[in-house]
Amino acid sequence: MTSEADFLAAIAGRPDDELLLQVFADWLEENGEDQRASWVRSPVIRRWMGEQFESPIPAIIRVLKSRKGAVGVRRAVSLIGVAIVPELLPLLKDEDAYVRLQAVWCVRKVGKAAAGTSAVAVLLE
Structure with a gap:
Protein backbone atom coordinates (compact mmCIF):
# COMPACT_ATOMS: atom_id res chain seq x y z
CA MET A 1 0.00 0.00 0.00
CA THR A 2 1.31 3.37 -0.91
CA SER A 3 -1.22 5.90 0.32
CA GLU A 4 -3.17 6.69 3.43
CA ALA A 5 -6.39 6.14 1.48
CA ASP A 6 -5.24 2.58 0.64
CA PHE A 7 -4.56 1.86 4.30
CA LEU A 8 -7.86 3.34 5.46
CA ALA A 9 -9.78 1.26 2.91
CA ALA A 10 -7.98 -1.91 3.97
CA ILE A 11 -8.55 -1.19 7.66
CA ALA A 12 -12.24 -0.49 7.02
CA GLY A 13 -12.47 -3.99 5.54
CA ARG A 14 -10.55 -5.59 8.43
CA PRO A 15 -10.90 -3.31 11.46
CA ASP A 16 -9.74 -5.97 13.94
CA ASP A 17 -6.53 -6.78 12.07
CA GLU A 18 -3.88 -5.62 14.57
CA LEU A 19 -1.03 -6.39 12.18
CA LEU A 20 -2.56 -4.13 9.53
CA LEU A 21 -3.00 -1.37 12.11
CA GLN A 22 0.64 -1.71 13.18
CA VAL A 23 1.81 -1.59 9.55
CA PHE A 24 -0.28 1.56 9.08
CA ALA A 25 1.37 3.06 12.17
CA ASP A 26 4.80 2.20 10.74
CA TRP A 27 3.81 3.86 7.46
CA LEU A 28 2.65 6.98 9.30
CA GLU A 29 5.97 7.10 11.15
CA GLU A 30 7.93 6.74 7.91
CA ASN A 31 5.92 9.66 6.54
CA GLY A 32 6.71 11.98 9.43
CA GLU A 33 3.57 11.51 11.51
CA ASP A 34 5.23 10.12 14.63
CA GLN A 35 2.60 11.27 17.11
CA ARG A 36 -0.29 9.95 15.07
CA ALA A 37 1.58 6.67 14.60
CA SER A 38 1.98 6.24 18.35
CA TRP A 39 -1.73 6.90 18.83
CA VAL A 40 -2.67 4.30 16.18
CA ARG A 41 -0.46 1.76 17.97
CA SER A 42 -2.39 2.21 21.23
CA PRO A 43 -5.79 0.45 21.34
CA VAL A 44 -6.77 2.75 24.23
CA ILE A 45 -6.17 5.89 22.18
CA ARG A 46 -7.20 4.42 18.82
CA ARG A 47 -10.82 4.04 19.92
CA TRP A 48 -11.02 7.85 20.19
CA MET A 49 -9.59 8.48 16.71
CA GLY A 50 -12.50 7.59 14.46
CA GLU A 51 -12.45 5.86 11.09
CA GLN A 52 -9.94 8.29 9.58
CA PHE A 53 -7.53 7.88 12.51
CA GLU A 54 -7.45 11.60 13.20
CA SER A 55 -6.43 13.25 16.45
CA PRO A 56 -8.29 11.74 19.41
CA ILE A 57 -8.17 15.01 21.31
CA PRO A 58 -11.40 16.60 19.94
CA ALA A 59 -13.43 13.47 20.78
CA ILE A 60 -12.02 13.37 24.30
CA ILE A 61 -12.76 17.06 24.88
CA ARG A 62 -16.35 16.54 23.64
CA VAL A 63 -16.83 13.74 26.16
CA LEU A 64 -15.43 15.85 28.98
CA LYS A 65 -17.82 18.68 28.09
CA SER A 66 -20.80 16.35 27.79
Missing part, protein backbone atom coordinates in the same frame (compact mmCIF):
# COMPACT_ATOMS: atom_id res chain seq x y z
CA ARG A 67 -20.37 15.03 31.35
CA LYS A 68 -21.02 11.48 30.11
CA GLY A 69 -18.19 8.98 30.27
CA ALA A 70 -15.67 11.54 31.46
CA VAL A 71 -14.01 9.08 33.82
CA GLY A 72 -13.43 6.73 30.88
CA VAL A 73 -11.18 9.20 29.08
CA ARG A 74 -8.55 9.44 31.80
CA ARG A 75 -6.50 6.45 30.64
CA ALA A 76 -6.37 7.80 27.10
CA VAL A 77 -5.39 11.23 28.40
CA SER A 78 -2.48 9.76 30.35
CA LEU A 79 -1.25 8.00 27.20
CA ILE A 80 -1.71 11.04 24.95
CA GLY A 81 0.28 13.11 27.37
CA VAL A 82 1.20 16.75 27.11
CA ALA A 83 -0.30 17.13 23.60
CA ILE A 84 -3.79 17.33 25.12
CA VAL A 85 -2.98 19.95 27.76
CA PRO A 86 -3.66 23.05 25.56
CA GLU A 87 -7.16 21.71 24.88
CA LEU A 88 -7.76 21.01 28.56
CA LEU A 89 -6.89 24.56 29.66
CA PRO A 90 -10.23 26.17 28.71
CA LEU A 91 -12.04 23.41 30.61
CA LEU A 92 -10.20 24.40 33.78
CA LYS A 93 -12.27 27.60 33.72
CA ASP A 94 -15.55 26.06 32.56
CA GLU A 95 -18.69 27.29 34.33
CA ASP A 96 -19.63 23.68 35.15
CA ALA A 97 -17.81 22.50 38.29
CA TYR A 98 -17.97 18.87 37.14
CA VAL A 99 -16.25 19.71 33.85
CA ARG A 100 -13.57 21.67 35.73
CA LEU A 101 -13.00 18.75 38.09
CA GLN A 102 -12.63 16.29 35.22
CA ALA A 103 -10.18 18.62 33.49
CA VAL A 104 -8.10 18.80 36.68
CA TRP A 105 -8.09 15.01 36.91
CA CYS A 106 -6.98 14.80 33.29
CA VAL A 107 -4.13 17.27 33.83
CA ARG A 108 -3.10 15.18 36.83
CA LYS A 109 -3.11 12.08 34.61
CA VAL A 110 -0.66 13.79 32.27
CA GLY A 111 1.52 14.21 35.32
CA LYS A 112 4.69 16.21 35.75
CA ALA A 113 4.95 16.84 32.02
CA ALA A 114 1.94 19.17 32.36
CA ALA A 115 3.94 21.34 34.74
CA GLY A 116 6.00 22.55 31.80
CA THR A 117 2.87 23.95 30.16
CA SER A 118 0.64 26.87 31.07
CA ALA A 119 -1.73 24.52 32.92
CA VAL A 120 -0.21 25.38 36.26
CA ALA A 121 -0.67 29.11 35.68
CA VAL A 122 -4.31 28.57 34.74
CA LEU A 123 -4.88 26.55 37.91
CA LEU A 124 -3.37 29.31 40.02
CA GLU A 125 -5.53 32.06 38.51
Whole structure:
Protein backbone atom coordinates (compact mmCIF):
# COMPACT_ATOMS: atom_id res chain seq x y z
CA MET A 1 0.00 0.00 0.00
CA THR A 2 1.31 3.37 -0.91
CA SER A 3 -1.22 5.90 0.32
CA GLU A 4 -3.17 6.69 3.43
CA ALA A 5 -6.39 6.14 1.48
CA ASP A 6 -5.24 2.58 0.64
CA PHE A 7 -4.56 1.86 4.30
CA LEU A 8 -7.86 3.34 5.46
CA ALA A 9 -9.78 1.26 2.91
CA ALA A 10 -7.98 -1.91 3.97
CA ILE A 11 -8.55 -1.19 7.66
CA ALA A 12 -12.24 -0.49 7.02
CA GLY A 13 -12.47 -3.99 5.54
CA ARG A 14 -10.55 -5.59 8.43
CA PRO A 15 -10.90 -3.31 11.46
CA ASP A 16 -9.74 -5.97 13.94
CA ASP A 17 -6.53 -6.78 12.07
CA GLU A 18 -3.88 -5.62 14.57
CA LEU A 19 -1.03 -6.39 12.18
CA LEU A 20 -2.56 -4.13 9.53
CA LEU A 21 -3.00 -1.37 12.11
CA GLN A 22 0.64 -1.71 13.18
CA VAL A 23 1.81 -1.59 9.55
CA PHE A 24 -0.28 1.56 9.08
CA ALA A 25 1.37 3.06 12.17
CA ASP A 26 4.80 2.20 10.74
CA TRP A 27 3.81 3.86 7.46
CA LEU A 28 2.65 6.98 9.30
CA GLU A 29 5.97 7.10 11.15
CA GLU A 30 7.93 6.74 7.91
CA ASN A 31 5.92 9.66 6.54
CA GLY A 32 6.71 11.98 9.43
CA GLU A 33 3.57 11.51 11.51
CA ASP A 34 5.23 10.12 14.63
CA GLN A 35 2.60 11.27 17.11
CA ARG A 36 -0.29 9.95 15.07
CA ALA A 37 1.58 6.67 14.60
CA SER A 38 1.98 6.24 18.35
CA TRP A 39 -1.73 6.90 18.83
CA VAL A 40 -2.67 4.30 16.18
CA ARG A 41 -0.46 1.76 17.97
CA SER A 42 -2.39 2.21 21.23
CA PRO A 43 -5.79 0.45 21.34
CA VAL A 44 -6.77 2.75 24.23
CA ILE A 45 -6.17 5.89 22.18
CA ARG A 46 -7.20 4.42 18.82
CA ARG A 47 -10.82 4.04 19.92
CA TRP A 48 -11.02 7.85 20.19
CA MET A 49 -9.59 8.48 16.71
CA GLY A 50 -12.50 7.59 14.46
CA GLU A 51 -12.45 5.86 11.09
CA GLN A 52 -9.94 8.29 9.58
CA PHE A 53 -7.53 7.88 12.51
CA GLU A 54 -7.45 11.60 13.20
CA SER A 55 -6.43 13.25 16.45
CA PRO A 56 -8.29 11.74 19.41
CA ILE A 57 -8.17 15.01 21.31
CA PRO A 58 -11.40 16.60 19.94
CA ALA A 59 -13.43 13.47 20.78
CA ILE A 60 -12.02 13.37 24.30
CA ILE A 61 -12.76 17.06 24.88
CA ARG A 62 -16.35 16.54 23.64
CA VAL A 63 -16.83 13.74 26.16
CA LEU A 64 -15.43 15.85 28.98
CA LYS A 65 -17.82 18.68 28.09
CA SER A 66 -20.80 16.35 27.79
CA ARG A 67 -20.37 15.03 31.35
CA LYS A 68 -21.02 11.48 30.11
CA GLY A 69 -18.19 8.98 30.27
CA ALA A 70 -15.67 11.54 31.46
CA VAL A 71 -14.01 9.08 33.82
CA GLY A 72 -13.43 6.73 30.88
CA VAL A 73 -11.18 9.20 29.08
CA ARG A 74 -8.55 9.44 31.80
CA ARG A 75 -6.50 6.45 30.64
CA ALA A 76 -6.37 7.80 27.10
CA VAL A 77 -5.39 11.23 28.40
CA SER A 78 -2.48 9.76 30.35
CA LEU A 79 -1.25 8.00 27.20
CA ILE A 80 -1.71 11.04 24.95
CA GLY A 81 0.28 13.11 27.37
CA VAL A 82 1.20 16.75 27.11
CA ALA A 83 -0.30 17.13 23.60
CA ILE A 84 -3.79 17.33 25.12
CA VAL A 85 -2.98 19.95 27.76
CA PRO A 86 -3.66 23.05 25.56
CA GLU A 87 -7.16 21.71 24.88
CA LEU A 88 -7.76 21.01 28.56
CA LEU A 89 -6.89 24.56 29.66
CA PRO A 90 -10.23 26.17 28.71
CA LEU A 91 -12.04 23.41 30.61
CA LEU A 92 -10.20 24.40 33.78
CA LYS A 93 -12.27 27.60 33.72
CA ASP A 94 -15.55 26.06 32.56
CA GLU A 95 -18.69 27.29 34.33
CA ASP A 96 -19.63 23.68 35.15
CA ALA A 97 -17.81 22.50 38.29
CA TYR A 98 -17.97 18.87 37.14
CA VAL A 99 -16.25 19.71 33.85
CA ARG A 100 -13.57 21.67 35.73
CA LEU A 101 -13.00 18.75 38.09
CA GLN A 102 -12.63 16.29 35.22
CA ALA A 103 -10.18 18.62 33.49
CA VAL A 104 -8.10 18.80 36.68
CA TRP A 105 -8.09 15.01 36.91
CA CYS A 106 -6.98 14.80 33.29
CA VAL A 107 -4.13 17.27 33.83
CA ARG A 108 -3.10 15.18 36.83
CA LYS A 109 -3.11 12.08 34.61
CA VAL A 110 -0.66 13.79 32.27
CA GLY A 111 1.52 14.21 35.32
CA LYS A 112 4.69 16.21 35.75
CA ALA A 113 4.95 16.84 32.02
CA ALA A 114 1.94 19.17 32.36
CA ALA A 115 3.94 21.34 34.74
CA GLY A 116 6.00 22.55 31.80
CA THR A 117 2.87 23.95 30.16
CA SER A 118 0.64 26.87 31.07
CA ALA A 119 -1.73 24.52 32.92
CA VAL A 120 -0.21 25.38 36.26
CA ALA A 121 -0.67 29.11 35.68
CA VAL A 122 -4.31 28.57 34.74
CA LEU A 123 -4.88 26.55 37.91
CA LEU A 124 -3.37 29.31 40.02
CA GLU A 125 -5.53 32.06 38.51
